[in-house]
Amino acid sequence: MELAGLKVLAFVDEEFEDLEMWYPVYRLREAGAIVDIVGPKAKTVYHGKYGVPITTDYAFDEVKSSDYVGLYVPGGWAPDKLRRYADVLRLTQEFHADVKPIAQICHAGWVLISAKIVQGYTMTSTPGIRDDIENAGAIWLDEEVVVDRNIISGRRPPDLPAFSKRFVDEVISFSKQQAK
Numbered sequence: 001m002e003l004a005g006l007k008v009l010a011f012v013d014e015e016f017e018d019l020e021m022w023y024p025v026y027r028l029r030e031a032g033a034i035v036d037i038v039g040p041k042a043k044t045v046y047h048g049k050y051g052v053p054i055t056t057d058y059a060f061d062e063v064k065s066s067d068y069v070g071l072y073v074p075g076g077w078a079p080d081k082l083r084r085y086a087d088v089l090r091l092t093q094e095f096h097a098d099v100k101p102i103a104q105i106c107h108a109g110w111v112l113i114s115a116k117i118v119q120g121y122t123m124t125s126t127p128g129i130r131d132d133i134e135n136a137g138a139i140w141l142d143e144e145v146v147v148d149r150n151i152i153s154g155r156r157p158p159d160l161p162a163f164s165k166r167f168v169d170e171v172i173s174f175s176k177q178q179a180k
Contacts, residue, residue, distance in 0.1 A: 017076030018048030075106025
C-alpha cells in the first residue's frame with residue numbers, strides 16, 4: 001500500500017472509454033491511493049462509451065491541485081469535452097507546473113494539448129490524434145507507454161496493463177521524493 005492515504009484526481013465527462021477509466025483507477029486504489037472522480041458536476045453519474053457508469057465525487061471548481069499527488073485523464077470521447085472547461089485546463093497546468101505525474105491515454109492527449117503543456121515532450125496516444133500531438137510540438141512514438149518527465153502516456157486499452165503499472169510506479173516515485 002505504497003500510496004496509502006495519498007490522493008489522485010481523475011477527470012471524467014460523458015463518453016469516457018470505460019476500460020481506460022476503471023482499470024487505472026482500480027490499480028491506483030489497489031496501491032492504496034484515494035482516487036477522486038472529478039467532473040463538471042459533483043455527485044453526478046456519467047457514462048462511458050459502452051454504458052458503464054461512474055459517479056463523481058467533486059466538480060472541477062471544488063478541487064485544488066495542491067491536495068493531490070497525480071492527475072489521470074482517461075480517453076474516449078470525454079477528452080474532447082474536458083478540454084473545453086477552463087477549470088480542467090487550469091488544474092492540468094497546475095499539476096504540470098508542480099511537476100506532478102500526469103497520465104493520459106488514447107484521446108486524452110487533447111486535454112494536455114489544450115492546456116498547452118506538451119511542447120518539447122515525447123508522448124504516445126491513439127494514432128488518431130498523432131497529428132494533433134505533433135502539431136502541438138511533441139514527438140509522437142508508437143509504444144504502449146511513454147514517460148517523459150512528469151507525463152505518462154498510453155495508446156489504447158490493450159496497453160492498459162503496462163500503462164497503469166507505470167503510472168502507479170511514477171506516482172509512488174513522486175510521493176517518495178516529496179517525503180524527503
